[in-house]
Amino acid sequence: MDDNGVLTADQVGEDDQRARIAGLVNDAKQGRREAVGELVSELSPLLWQVARASGLSSSDAEDVLQSVWLNLLANLDAIRTPASLTSWLITATRRQAWRVRAADRRQKPVDHEWLTAIPDAGADSEQRLIMKDEQRELWEALRSLPGRCQKLLRIVAFVPRPDYDDIAARLGMPRGSVGPTRGRCLDKLRSALDGEGGQR
Amino acid sequence: MIAAGSGSNGAQPDDATLLLAVRDFFETVDPMPLDLPERIRFALALHDLEAEVARMARTVHETAWVARGAEESRIVTFDSDSLTIMIRIQPNSDGTARVDGWLAPPQAHQVEMSMADDSITAIADKLGRFVFYSVPRGTGRLIVRPPTASAAGERGGDPSYAVNSVITPALTLLAGE
Numbered sequence: 533m534d535d536n537g538v539l540t541a542d543q544v545g546e547d548d549q550r551a552r553i554a555g556l557v558n559d560a561k562q563g564r565r566e567a568v569g570e571l572v573s574e575l576s577p578l579l580w581q582v583a584r585a586s587g588l589s590s591s592d593a594e595d596v597l598q599s600v601w602l603n604l605l606a607n608l609d610a611i612r613t614p615a616s617l618t619s620w621l622i623t624a625t626r627r628q629a630w631r632v633r634a635a636d637r638r639q640k641p642v643d644h645e646w647l648t649a650i651p652d653a654g655a656d657s658e659q660r661l662i663m664k665d666e667q668r669e670l671w672e673a674l675r676s677l678p679g680r681c682q683k684l685l686r687i688v689a690f691v692p693r694p695d696y697d698d699i700a701a702r703l704g705m706p707r708g709s710v711g712p713t714r715g716r717c718l719d720k721l722r723s724a725l726d727g728e729g730g731q732r
Numbered sequence: 733m734i735a736a737g738s739g740s741n742g743a744q745p746d747d748a749t750l751l752l753a754v755r756d757f758f759e760t761v762d763p764m765p766l767d768l769p770e771r772i773r774f775a776l777a778l779h780d781l782e783a784e785v786a787r788m789a790r791t792v793h794e795t796a797w798v799a800r801g802a803e804e805s806r807i808v809t810f811d812s813d814s815l816t817i818m819i820r821i822q823p824n825s826d827g828t829a830r831v832d833g834w835l836a837p838p839q840a841h842q843v844e845m846s847m848a849d850d851s852i853t854a855i856a857d858k859l860g861r862f863v864f865y866s867v868p869r870g871t872g873r874l875i876v877r878p879p880t881a882s883a884a885g886e887r888g889g890d891p892s893y894a895v896n897s898v899i900t901p902a903l904t905l906l907a908g909e
Contacts (some may be wrong), residue, residue: 565777568776569776572773572776576769577759577764580763581758581762581764591904594765594768594771595788595903598771598772598775599785599787601775601776602775602901605776628787667753667756667757667761670757671757674754674757686754688751689751689752689754689758690758714747725745
């Protein structure tokens, strides 16, 4: 709910997703494999972003996602709520991503690991072409944000609000701080977008 | 400029609109491969609930100079709590791949290469070595079963008895065409 206690359309959508995931988790625990398959479709896009944001190559990200889902099957009993499913998956993905990167010594440390997936300005003209104007603007604005904000926004864009406290711990942030930090980062993003618009 | 959402009163986009734009942005510049969920479901379908899941530990690419030119091979290592599996994948001239593998610690286990619609089996010798001479192009995963587990399977026992089986993530054996 927003500050006035009004449920926004956005949150109604999130609640729907939450209820659906809760149902799927229950079905999965009772051994319905199709339910696990649906969870895979529902949550893999988020885990992909988590894996890539952790600095993994595409093929490493694919391998990590596969083993994360395989591990989930063996640990379904530990999942009590839909929110804990999301955070379990995020934690497992980050942990495995870290392991893969640690094992691959050739990979140099990445400073701005959260935006490694984004091509540099001027690089790869093909990639630039497929981006819409407004996405290119957003790209410039995101790159201008502090690394902490880049990291947070990339993840929360894929996570429903009720799960924020669960992911806070995983991101090394205090409980209750994800919402406010998200707000501040979005404000920064807004001014960056504004500033860029003003230059034109 | 990102268009302001219908819920906002000013020219500036509200939080939800902005987050949606961020999400769209990452999905455009760095999309998950479309077929990945399908491949994951395939992997899950094969999964033996009791198996230990090995992690891909490292990949090394080698180039060997042979009579007809450079030949790429790849050495991939998987780690699990009880077992390390190392395989070398080399392309055969007929488009298939030869896979040589080693189990550490060495043990005579049954090794299965499981693919989308087929699976082939090899037996590791006492030194833990095994070989698949001709593996079709595509995605495959290894399932290593200890003698007790495979014996239980042969006796017609419940396959889920394979308590200490080790399963690897699926990997693409030969890249490209």
